[in-house]
Amino acid sequence: MSETLSYFRQDRLPHIWCPGCGHGTITGALVRAINRLGLDKNKIMLVSGIGCSSRAVGYLDFDTLHTAHGRALAFATGLKVARPDLKVIVMTGDGDCTAIGGNHFIHAARRNIDITTIVMNNNIYGMTSGQYSPMTPKGMLATTAPYGNSERDFDLAELAKAAGATYVARGTSFHVPMLIDLIEQALQHKGFAVVEALSQCPTYMGRKNKIGSAVDMLEWIKGRTVNAKAAAALPPDKVQGKLLIGELHKSSQPEYCDEYFKATAKVRRAWKNIDGGLRGCEQNSD
Amino acid sequence: MRTEFRLSGSGGQGLLLAGIVLAEAAILEGKNAVQTQSYGPEARGGASKAEVVVSEDDIDYPKAIDPDFLLALTAEAYRTYGKVMGRGLVIVDASVPQSPEVTARTVRVPILATAADELGKKVVANIVALGVLGRVSGVVDLPTLESAVKNRVPKGTEDLNLKALRRGWEIAAAAAS
Amino acid sequence: MPRTVKLMQGNEACTVGALAAGLEFYAGYPITPSTEIAELCAEELPKVGGSFIQMEDEIASAAAIIGASLTGKKSMTATSGPGFSLMQELLGYASLCEVPVVFVNVQRVGPSTGMPTSPAQGDVMQARWGTHGDHPVIVLSPGNVKECFELTVRAFNLSERYRVPAIVLMDEVIGHMREKVELPDASELVIESRPAPKSRVGYKPYAAETDGGVPLMAPFGEGYRWHVTGLFHDETGFPSNKPEVADRLMRRLAAKIDRNEPVIRDFVTESLDDCEVAVISFGSSAMSALSAVRKARAAGIKAGMLRLRTIWPFPDEAVRELSSRVKAIVVPEMNLGQVALEVERASRCNAKVARVSKVNGELFRPEEILAAIMEAAK
Numbered sequence: 074m075s076e077t078l079s080y081f082r083q084d085r086l087p088h089i090w091c092p093g094c095g096h097g098t099i100t101g102a103l104v105r106a107i108n109r110l111g112l113d114k115n116k117i118m119l120v121s122g123i124g125c126s127s128r129a130v131g132y133l134d135f136d137t138l139h140t141a142h143g144r145a146l147a148f149a150t151g152l153k154v155a156r157p158d159l160k161v162i163v164m165t166g167d168g169d170c171t172a173i174g175g176n177h178f179i180h181a182a183r184r185n186i187d188i189t190t191i192v193m194n195n196n197i198y199g200m201t202s203g204q205y206s207p208m209t210p211k212g213m214l215a216t217t218a219p220y221g222n223s224e225r226d227f228d229l230a231e232l233a234k235a236a237g238a239t240y241v242a243r244g245t246s247f248h249v250p251m252l253i254d255l256i257e258q259a260l261q262h263k264g265f266a267v268v269e270a271l272s273q274c275p276t277y278m279g280r281k282n283k284i285g286s287a288v289d290m291l292e293w294i295k296g297r298t299v300n301a302k303a304a305a306a307l308p309p310d311k312v313q314g315k316l317l318i319g320e321l322h323k324s325s326q327p328e329y330c331d332e333y334f335k336a337t338a339k340v341r342r343a344w345k346n347i348d349g350g351l352r353g354c355e356q357n358s359d
Numbered sequence: 360m361r362t363e364f365r366l367s368g369s370g371g372q373g374l375l376l377a378g379i380v381l382a383e384a385a386i387l388e389g390k391n392a393v394q395t396q397s398y399g400p401e402a403r404g405g406a407s408k409a410e411v412v413v414s415e416d417d418i419d420y421p422k423a424i425d426p427d428f429l430l431a432l433t434a435e436a437y438r439t440y441g442k443v444m445g446r447g448l449v450i451v452d453a454s455v456p457q458s459p460e461v462t463a464r465t466v467r468v469p470i471l472a473t474a475a476d477e478l479g480k481k482v483v484a485n486i487v488a489l490g491v492l493g494r495v496s497g498v499v500d501l502p503t504l505e506s507a508v509k510n511r512v513p514k515g516t517e518d519l520n521l522k523a524l525r526r527g528w529e530i531a532a533a534a535a536s
Numbered sequence: 537m538p539r540t541v542k543l544m545q546g547n548e549a550c551t552v553g554a555l556a557a558g559l560e561f562y563a564g565y566p567i568t569p570s571t572e573i574a575e576l577c578a579e580e581l582p583k584v585g586g587s588f589i590q591m592e593d594e595i596a597s598a599a600a601i602i603g604a605s606l607t608g609k610k611s612m613t614a615t616s617g618p619g620f621s622l623m624q625e626l627l628g629y630a631s632l633c634e635v636p637v638v639f640v641n642v643q644r645v646g647p648s649t650g651m652p653t654s655p656a657q658g659d660v661m662q663a664r665w666g667t668h669g670d671h672p673v674i675v676l677s678p679g680n681v682k683e684c685f686e687l688t689v690r691a692f693n694l695s696e697r698y699r700v701p702a703i704v705l706m707d708e709v710i711g712h713m714r715e716k717v718e719l720p721d722a723s724e725l726v727i728e729s730r731p732a733p734k735s736r737v738g739y740k741p742y743a744a745e746t747d748g749g750v751p752l753m754a755p756f757g758e759g760y761r762w763h764v765t766g767l768f769h770d771e772t773g774f775p776s777n778k779p780e781v782a783d784r785l786m787r788r789l790a791a792k793i794d795r796n797e798p799v800i801r802d803f804v805t806e807s808l809d810d811c812e813v814a815v816i817s818f819g820s821s822a823m824s825a826l827s828a829v830r831k832a833r834a835a836g837i838k839a840g841m842l843r844l845r846t847i848w849p850f851p852d853e854a855v856r857e858l859s860s861r862v863k864a865i866v867v868p869e870m871n872l873g874q875v876a877l878e879v880e881r882a883s884r885c886n887a888k889v890a891r892v893s894k895v896n897g898e899l900f901r902p903e904e905i906l907a908a909i910m911e912a913a914k
Contacts, residue, residue, distance in 0.1 A: 115758070115759040115761065118757060130763070131774060136606075136756040136757060136761055137761075138603070138606065139764065139767070140602075144596070147595065147603075150589065150599075151600030151604040152603040152604065152607060154589055155587065155607040156607045156756070158757075177596055177599075180592040180596070337582035340583050341582050342585070
């Protein structure tokens, strides 16, 4: 326990999350994974966007960057390219990552830049009090979907995989040991690694949809998921409509920073003076 | 003394590069020079215009006000800019039909034909035109233009471009006589 | 000292200036008429040990340069109107979080897609007030190709010194124009870097004197383990909702620039001593204006010019002083009167202010400004 606590800025606690929120569990899982790997806390940069998820970084004792809504991965890309030797972790939410930040997400995945991204998915905008997100299941209620959500939701794991992420996993705040393992795997992976962590929001998602208490919501999450390894052996009706949890995709692909430094290696040299002989450029017009 | 050039034609003819080389040659001779351009969205085709102002003195306004020399390589450029020419000289490609709207002094020079037929490369028309402009204007010497061409054209094309420059310089003499 | 004399384009001079100032990271998205800056950075930055990345849009570009700057690397992006509009939220982030970054805006005609290949100066007010909330910012305006080099160097220096975003506000004419430029040797340049803490012990990232002090900035990745947030924060860097904390932060940020305006202020003058009609101009409009002023002098009119090299902070005092001794001030600009608004405010009705606007995508002809000078001299 004390080892885990040493990763927290204890003077910043207690946190602002509601009683029963799953985000603390997920933050705890990240810290436990970091602790298991024995990572140097001076060599980790933690980046978040805006929303309930984004508050996590303020409680953790690393160099931490609480950015603008949706932009965590874009800031993180700048950090990583500037300091490829450091570990960069992004903590984001379903709205932050897949709505306003959706474009940055697919491009970070496409580049396969070495960033570990934890998506705390509570299926709702919690910070602004319960509007539907691109991860709110169809038909569910939200303050901006009073008649039921008409939109389809993303399968984030499939999206990440299709966009080029080389490590993709899904865990939950119910299956904590598994979540710690998945984050540990993601942190060790070289390339763009995504762990979607299903989280419960009893205050808005639970209440609006009459799911019940935090414990009831954990049961609801458990009921929505099936272990990816077990799924193969199960009859189709047991898997139909369920979210697979576990490691969902892993491949070894060239990482962006490595490739950039490799491509530019032959021209890299020390800076001496203004190079007066820069070439002229052709005009372009868009 | 301020000398103003306007080089006009269509996008892709390389007039911008010709303007840059002309300005660079002027600088190599210790003069001041400013090169500007206006262009449309097309990388190839469409109207294109480059301007060069050369002066022994400080240049304040960077654009041509009353050009001393207009180079026109297309009929459209010839009509558009030719009809607003004042005291300056119009140098138009020989293939462009004459227009009654253009009343300024005009010389007709086979720039495009020299590039395409004689040198076998349409793309060097801009450098042929540069040779013509250099000789007709008298603002820069041939050796300086040669140096500037060597500085600015793509590696491996120097010989062809220098040949084009010298041919331009020669046909200018023929046109002026 | 060896000096480089060459025919150089404004965008190229800006890039060379950034490299001379110590640029190590560039993130950008292609947009006319600024793209040459990105292309040159892509080619040249690796040669000096730096990095270039083309991001998915301008918002990402602004985010990436702020991220890179937090690791201690001097960072820049370049864009034009539509992209600059997209960057505004993060410009405010850099301003509040006091992250030094340089934004180059090579202005084109707007609003919207406008006229991509034609010059304008319509982003003067956006550069100052484009992001939400009061915030400090420095805006420099080069008036020729050489100044694209000099003012880009200065933008980095001021940005680092005061920990503010600095904007180099160019325009299509200046960006694409080529002229003879004599560059100084690197040894002649003064290059500044951000004030840095000496020790990790008790580091408070936003501790500074309340009257416009600049806090010491530690790089990420060096064991300081500090927190940066776009929320209002106290001197520890952590969020605070306390009214007195918010008030102190906001006033300190503003005072950083206000208090130092006399040092930041930069303009050049032409024939102002006995002047009766003054022209206040900037950027490429000032090239036409200079020609007009000289023509007016030749015609016996006592005309002069004040050319702004810093637009923000606006040199109120200089304009007020000038307005107290001239008959009229002519303000030619390629917009419908943005700097003119400031001139009207600063001159406090001491002198008549004549707006001369050009918004058709073409540079002023000197005659147009000369006519306004003649009219004002009557």
